[in-house]
Amino acid sequence: MSATVQDIILLLGDSLTQGASAPYGFAQQLSYVYNRKLDVLNRGLSGYNTTWALPVFEQCVAKRSDRAGLPTIRLLIIWFGANDGTLPGTLQHVPLPLFTENLTKMIHLVSSPSSDYHSPETKIILLTPPPVNTHQRAADLATRTPPRPVDRDFNVTVQYAEAVRALGKKEGVPVVDVHTRLWEGCGKEEKNLTKYLRDGLHVNEEAYRLIFEDIMATIKEYYPELDHEKLEMVFPHYADINHENVAAAVQKKAIF
């Protein structure tokens, strides 16, 4: 069995998070900069909405009664809305009020002192869903067998992004506003979103780079104790090892 030596950054989301393990995705980049400090676990679930992900998330957090030897989740990044915001009548659609309710439950699961999963050490960051390019999405869906009609609407996704911003404000949770970043970055022209979207829905490498930058800036501003440049390494730099007693010198260090 794998013993706990490093605490965790947990990434909870849909395909946008699952795909962030690709080169320059924020899962990859977080893994790289937090090497020897925190482990990054990608719990991105392609196609999932918040209703389906909520009971998954409950399985990803240990109950208070069941924590011996398990790593602490130091940072939780929650990113939904891309599937919740599909049009009513689709399998993935979650109405806006329920979307907010589900996200609230995810936050409270770890932040509420009355929760069985209460984890006061867990800092949270919310991300807003990216804008959709319905032109690009329509072209992609038209190539499917059989061809499928467009399942998302630009203005609907705007509302899901706004719901995340409002929830962050209400709950005091910092928000990385992916939606605004990409929208402004493309000159506020839906067709120009090809700059950041592969298929009208999924972000490309350039967008992932911006998202990673914004996550890093948010950590520095709101959770400076998690800044990767300030955290020590769990195991010492090789030049600092005391050769008189190597086993003692390389004992893992509690870095929090």
Add this chain to the structure above:
Amino acid sequence: MSATVQDIILLLGDSLTQGASAPYGFAQQLSYVYNRKLDVLNRGLSGYNTTWALPVFEQCVAKRSDRAGLPTIRLLIIWFGANDGTLPGTLQHVPLPLFTENLTKMIHLVSSPSSDYHSPETKIILLTPPPVNTHQRAADLATRTPPRPVDRDFNVTVQYAEAVRALGKKEGVPVVDVHTRLWEGCGKEEKNLTKYLRDGLHVNEEAYRLIFEDIMATIKEYYPELDHEKLEMVFPHYADINHENVAAAVQKKAIF
């Protein structure tokens, strides 16, 4: 705390492993293809030799008495030799017999039924250290302040690679022969190793791609039960979720 939902691929090594979380490194690529199946933990320790890494490794594996709730290490990839094979008199040098002895202890730690850390589910792959380009390395060290003399020898590293191959044969552990792959790939000309090495010592993206390919091929050949294409996902595909009872439908699945 982070609850166990996926088992583990553990990467144990030096800077070559630590750096494999970079884009196209094998840590990144393993994370990507094993998403939703196995978590990849990078325990690469820049500058470490096998003598320093052995007591670290003991901390990364749970004792048999202490395993409740912890994830199983399904695959262990061990990659050393680049620092052990520095010239005698340097801080990092580990004599060849001790190098083999340390690697043997790492293998036996999990494979020996008498070990407190015995883990019969853990499959092991060894990697040989890459060839060094002493011309490139010398140029790099000459730029340091103060300038440093060359600390590695091409033919010495050849011996450490051979020791890993011999150990693999003796212990019945498959070996990804990075050394031979890069040596043959550069036409067996030390100066041509610039094709694969950034600084005479550390591998570049192209080399990492080859190493990942060879790790994948080794898994398919020796441990087909770990082939990422054959493993199921721990949480179901979104289209397979039974909406009558979502909580039951998304219970994590024991995929082994």
